Amino acid sequence: MTTTSAPESTTTTVPVVVAPTSSVPVSSSYSIDISGFSFAPSALTVQVGDTVTWTNLDSATHTVTFNGSPSLSSGGLQEGGTHSVTFDSVGTYAYGCSPHAYMQGTITVTK
Numbered sequence: 001m002t003t004t005s006a007p008e009s010t011t012t013t014v015p016v017v018v019a020p021t022s023s024v025p026v027s028s029s030y031s032i033d034i035s036g037f038s039f040a041p042s043a044l045t046v047q048v049g050d051t052v053t054w055t056n057l058d059s060a061t062h063t064v065t066f067n068g069s070p071s072l073s074s075g076g077l078q079e080g081g082t083h084s085v086t087f088d089s090v091g092t093y094a095y096g097c098s099p100h101a102y103m104q105g106t107i108t109v110t111k
């Protein structure tokens with residue numbers, strides 16, 4: 001008696017197409033609205049080299065103030081005013097609005 005139990009192979013190899021990755025890091029730009037006396041979004045995660053631009057949509061004057069980092073901070077932003085920061089170092093950056101202490105935001109910079 002012969003048993004024919006040769007298992008049929010049903011395994012097929014599907015080629016995985018991998019999109020070519022650029023060796024040049026691509027930096028991104030992000031926008032934060034200052035609107036209704038708050039930063040939107042108030043928490044944002046970016047990568048090193050990315051640029052964040054704040055735009056004041058309120059009629060009130062606001063600031064983007066990083067404690068201990070005047071070079072990152074804006075002056076008073078009138079309605080329509082913008083402020084851009086390019087983040088070069090990993091870290092967590094807390095900021096606020098000088099005239100309105102309750103306005104707080106955080107930028108987290110990752111590799």
Ligand SMILES: [Cu+2]
Pocket residue numbers: 037061062063097098099100103
């Ligand atoms: Cu403000």
